[in-house]
Amino acid sequence: MQGTKDSIESWDLVIEPKSKWYDLQLSEILRYKDLLFLFVRRDFVSLYKQTILGPLWFFIQPIITSITFTVIFGNLAKISTDGLPQILFYMCGVTLWTYFSDTLTKTSDTFTSNAHIFGKVYFPRMIVPLSVVVSNLIKLGVQFILFILVWLYYLMSGDSLNPNSALLLVPFLIILMGFLGLSFGIIISSLTTKYRDLKFLVVFGVQLLMYASPIVYPLSIVPDKYRWMILANPVTSIIETFKYAFLGVGEFNWMHLAYSFGFTLVLFILGLIIFHRVEKSFMDTV
Secondary structure (H helix, E strand, O other), rough: HHHHHHHHHHHOOOOOOOOOOOOOOOHHHHHHHHHHHHHHHHHHHHHHHOOOOHHHHHHHHHHHHHHHHHHHHHHHHHOOOOOOHHHHHHHHHHHHHHHOOOOOHOOOOHHHHOOHHHHHOOOOHHHHHHHHHHHHHHHHHHHHHHHHHHHHHHHHHHOOOOOOOOHHHHHHHHHHHHHHHHHHHHHOOOOHHHOOHHHHHHHHHHHHHHOOOOOOHHHHHHOOOHHHHHHHHHHHHHHHHHHHHHHHHHHHHHHHHHHHHHHHHHHHHHHHHHHHHHHHHHHHOO
């Protein structure tokens, strides 16, 4: 018996079932940080492998999207951009929105798309969705540089841009947007292990959420009777603050931003609890 006890104590890692709902063991993620960066590299390489333009798609995507919005919503639909250059207005919203939507979409199939890996080797499953957040952050960095170049062009051209001290909040807004997409994604991923229908609704739902966010229109043109519905969307205040920081237009309200932060925090904690509860038995249903 003594020998058995000594052999157990000599293990480097002991995997035990999580009996408490709050036993999330987040410290394991730090131990597997090297694996996290390997997944980030995998996501980056696999995305543009065997493509002609490769990473140039980082630039092409926001440019084409902004031009499309300019033609359809700016020129045909005549939707106001609060007196700002249309291409700059749309690119400002698209840059941050793309980070959120890509993070949500790619983390929403964590269990189903990685079941072949999860069934063979143990590692903290949360590493996979976190790697998506980091890899998309790299993509955001490239697109953010493109936005800054366009912004500087209009700023030096004398357009009515009024950047202000809210620029200091930009790193916080990016982190908040990433965790909001991650929180929605891991909850949806956990639910799709049993309800596969949700997988087909994700892309459609993200598109609807975009139109419920001030991406293609400014918050100032929303009628008062519908304004509360748009503000109930936690993405709204993040986008509006981002626009306000760079362009000087938009609605910057500490209470609205605090609401988005509180919503994201509660959703993230709830997502962690659901995710870690599902990971114990998802192989039986996937």
